[in-house]
Amino acid sequence: xxxxxxxxxxxxxxxxxxxxxxxxxxxxxxxxxxxxxxxxxxxxxxxxxxxxxxxxxxxxxxxxxxxxxx
Numbered sequence: 001x002x003x004x005x006x007x008x009x010x011x012x013x014x015x016x017x018x019x020x021x022x023x024x025x026x027x028x029x030x031x032x033x034x035x036x037x038x039x040x041x042x043x044x045x046x047x048x049x050x051x052x053x054x055x056x057x058x059x060x061x062x063x064x065x066x067x068x069x070x
Contacts, residue, residue, distance in 0.1 A: 004020065005018040005019070005020050006018065006019055006020065006021075006055060008038075008045075008047070008055070008058065010040055010041075010043075010045065011045070011058060011059075011060055012040070012043045012045070012060055013040075013041060013043070015040075015041075017040065019038055019047075021036060021049070021053065026049070026053065032049070032050050032051045033048035033049060033050050033056045033057065034048065034049050035047070035048055036048075036049060037061065037064070043060065043061070044060075044061035044064045045058060045059070045060060045061065046058070046059050046060075046061050
């Protein structure tokens, strides 16, 4: 697994930053790629990681709405 800090240039503001997925966050994932939402400044990015925790794709979230299960 390619754990540790990952480098990314933000497609919105063009700033470069490092980010890390918590060690146990992906231990129960059964299907890849897995989506990871990153809050960067005043916008959100959706990064997709493959089974080796390598960045497979990135997109800008148009909106982030937190829903509650009933």
